[in-house]
Amino acid sequence: MNDQTPKQERHLVGIGLDNEDGHKRITSAEKFSIVGGSEETHDRMTETVVKTFENLKERGKELETVEPKELVDIMAKNIPKS
Numbered sequence: 001m002n003d004q005t006p007k008q009e010r011h012l013v014g015i016g017l018d019n020e021d022g023h024k025r026i027t028s029a030e031k032f033s034i035v036g037g038s039e040e041t042h043d044r045m046t047e048t049v050v051k052t053f054e055n056l057k058e059r060g061k062e063l064e065t066v067e068p069k070e071l072v073d074i075m076a077k078n079i080p081k082s
Contacts, residue, residue, distance in 0.1 A: 010063045016041040044080050051078035
């Protein structure tokens with residue numbers, strides 16, 4: 001990649017499909033958005049993504065530079081235990 005190639009920006013999106021209480025839940029940040037879901041689902045998705053970004057930072061990586069498989073592995077490790 002040369003200096004003139006624009007950096008490809010990435011954004012994670014999580015969609016919760018189990019909302020039965022009618023509340024509209026949206027959590028967004030610079031690199032992710034979580035939409036929908038029950039309160040529990042929305043909170044778990046948000047926690048997973050926040051911890052994932054913390055781990056990426058610890059590894060010196062960004063969403064734009066991490067390999068997809070590594071990202072999936074990191075996210076899987078950060079899913080809160082019930």
